Amino acid sequence: MEQRRSFIKDLLQSTEVDREVNAKGWVRTKRGNKQVAFVALNDGSTINNIQVVVDMANFDENLIKDITTGASLSVTGTLVKSMGQGQSVEIQAKEIEIYGTADSETYPLQKKGHSLEFLREIAHLRFRTNTFGAVFRIRHAMAFAIHNYFNDRNFYYLHTPIVTGSDAEGAGEMFRVSTFEPGKEPKTEEGKIDYTEDFFGKETNLTVSGQLEAELGATALSNVYTFGPTFRAENSNTPRHLAEFWMIEPEMAFYDIHDDMDLAEDMLKYLVKYALDNCIDDLKFLENRLIEEEKSKPQNERSEMPLIEKLQFILNDDFVRLTYTEAVDILKNSKPAKKGKFQFPVEWGIDLQSEHERYLVEKHFKKPVILIDYPRDIKAFYMKQNDDGKTVRAMDILFPGIGEIIGGSQREENYDKLSARIKEMGIPEKDMWWYLETRKFGTVPHSGFGLGFERLVLFVTGMSNIRDVIPFPRTPKNAEF
RNA sequence: UCCUCAGUAGCUCAGUUGGUUAGAGCACCUGACUGUUAAUCAGGGGGUCGUAGGUUCAAAUCCUACCUGGGGAGCCA
Numbered sequence: 001m002e003q004r005r006s007f008i009k010d011l012l013q014s015t016e017v018d019r020e021v022n023a024k025g026w027v028r029t030k031r032g033n034k035q036v037a038f039v040a041l042n043d044g045s046t047i048n049n050i051q052v053v054v055d056m057a058n059f060d061e062n063l064i065k066d067i068t069t070g071a072s073l074s075v076t077g078t079l080v081k082s083m084g085q086g087q088s089v090e091i092q093a094k095e096i097e098i099y100g101t102a103d104s105e106t107y108p109l110q111k112k113g114h115s116l117e118f119l120r121e122i123a124h125l126r127f128r129t130n131t132f133g134a135v136f137r138i139r140h141a142m143a144f145a146i147h148n149y150f151n152d153r154n155f156y157y158l159h160t161p162i163v164t165g166s167d168a169e170g171a172g173e174m175f176r177v178s179t180f181e182p183g184k185e186p187k188t189e190e191g192k193i194d195y196t197e198d199f200f201g202k203e204t205n206l207t208v209s210g211q212l213e214a215e216l217g218a219t220a221l222s223n224v225y226t227f228g229p230t231f232r233a234e235n236s237n238t239p240r241h242l243a244e245f246w247m248i249e250p251e252m253a254f255y256d257i258h259d260d261m262d263l264a265e266d267m268l269k270y271l272v273k274y275a276l277d278n279c280i281d282d283l284k285f286l287e288n289r290l291i292e293e294e295k296s297k298p299q300n301e302r303s304e305m306p307l308i309e310k311l312q313f314i315l316n317d318d319f320v321r322l323t324y325t326e327a328v329d330i331l332k333n334s335k336p337a338k339k340g341k342f343q344f345p346v347e348w349g350i351d352l353q354s355e356h357e358r359y360l361v362e363k364h365f366k367k368p369v370i371l372i373d374y375p376r377d378i379k380a381f382y383m384k385q386n387d388d389g390k391t392v393r394a395m396d397i398l399f400p401g402i403g404e405i406i407g408g409s410q411r412e413e414n415y416d417k418l419s420a421r422i423k424e425m426g427i428p429e430k431d432m433w434w435y436l437e438t439r440k441f442g443t444v445p446h447s448g449f450g451l452g453f454e455r456l457v458l459f460v461t462g463m464s465n466i467r468d469v470i471p472f473p474r475t476p477k478n479a480e481f
Numbered sequence: 482u483c484c485u486c487a488g489u490a491g492c493u494c495a496g497u498u499g500g501u502u503a504g505a506g507c508a509c510c511u512g513a514c515u516g517u518u519a520a521u522c523a524g525g526g527g528g529u530c531g532u533a534g535g536u537u538c539a540a541a542u543c544c545u546a547c548c549u550g551g552g553g554a555g556c557c558a
Binding site: 084 | 558
């Protein structure tokens with residue numbers, strides 16, 4: 001009788017031995033001698049492999065030859081207590097079927113470790129490594145936990161459009177969406193491209209944010225969130241930026257900026273705790289990988305604490321909350337400022353530079369920091385204006401090593417103030433009529449924020465390049481796979 | 482986009498002030514070994530030194546441009 005396939009994760013936890021089982025997966029390593037071979041098999045259900053013991057006497061020599069790193073197998077045999085050290089159970093193979101061989105001369109993955117840069121060039125195969133297996137299992141867990149978190153708190157998952165007709169958000173350069181043939185665009189009498197002839201009858205782009213649409217949902221459903229792809233055509237070449245990334249944007253009616261911060265902090269802690277509770281094997285692996293990697297670095301470039309401790313540390317303490325103005329005072333009185341070490345001098349009104357944020361988070365407070373009440377001139381039009389006439393109710397959450405992980409604000413709900421600000425900033429009012437109408441009819445105080453999903457995964461996995469926490473990174477000059 | 486560092490075997494890297502036939506570890510192939518743990522041991526094959534020019538008797542090594550990648554900055558999530 002055909003044995004039903006078990007996941008390796010379940011087999012490894014099983015105490016029920018001396019029974020026939022079937023496992024399917026990919027070979028990580030094979031070792032042994034003329035009498036017996038040991039095959040480490042992995043099926044992605046866990047970072048751990050199951051050891052398949054092959055008594056050479058029972059199998060065709062050519063079959064065993066084809067079992068090389070990367071080959072895919074179905075193994076039927078007896079789950080037994082391991083005779084060797086290093087694992088509690090193993091499969092004594094009775095039957096082995098090879099689905100696909102992997103020519104050892106040309107298969108790019110080896111038993112030994114590869115650099116992340118090399119693996120990025122073979123992103124179609126990197127899932128098969130321990131590191132990327134761990135990263136993408138954790139990425140899944142975080143996505144799942146986000147839906148859990150919101151579902152448990154009366155939030156509705158709102159699907160905002162990927163193709164948008166408004167370019168008012170001002171969140172960055174956009175990718176145009178058009179069905180015009182390049183070079184053959186119809187022209188108006190003035191010689192400009194005539195978008196009324198285009199598929200949507202107007203100029204359209206890929207979304208840079210679902211926030212404005214989410215606000216519309218929140219003014220009826222109370223609490224909504226979006227979780228979808230976001231596109232920015234910025235020529236950003238850093239380990240923290242992607243042209244295509246995923247963003248979570250909750251939007252809550254009747255929330256002020258303090259409720260907004262409470263939610264953001266609670267959610268981040270929930271997600272970190274979820275990873276610790278559900279992904280500990282993968283986290284342990286990533287922690288060790290990091291320790292190994294940092295051995296070759298000088299002392300001062302190594303992390304201050306191991307990954308798991310760093311995650312636990314986030315849970316234990318409240319995030320520091322202070323105003324932009326207070327932060328500027330701290331920076332002005334800081335050692336680096338007095339010694340002229342900052343490349344950019346600190347002055348009230350400037351947008352804080354990376355070096356300033358890093359000082360606050362990594363040197364001064366040594367914990368996550370939430371900054372609020374930024375100068376209105378450096379923030380978006382929709383943020384609620386404070387009574388001082390100078391600042392807005394914005395909040396940024398800064399994480400060590402990541403920088404801004406969340407950016408949010410209380411929204412301006414006053415029609416007159418909002419439309420005045422739109423005019424002031426030269427945003428085409430005719431494109432914003434629908435947004436403004438939510439302030440005309442039954443307006444409510446409301447708030448929201450945007451969480452960069454990859455930045456979250458970056459923090460939780462301890463990886464250092466954002467291109468290694470999304471399966472197929474899209475960056476300037478790179479859309480391979 | 483700017484600054485900076487790098488590109489040598491399938492992978493990771495060494496290669497001195499320019500000087501014979503460019504090396505190592507791992508991987509791969511062959512062989513040995515009765516239970517291995519990224520197995521071990523012995524042997525073997527494997528290179529247009531990122532690309533294109535230039536300097537020189539002579540270039541992996543020096544110069545210029547370009548390409549690719551890392552790190553930092555800006556833009557931001």
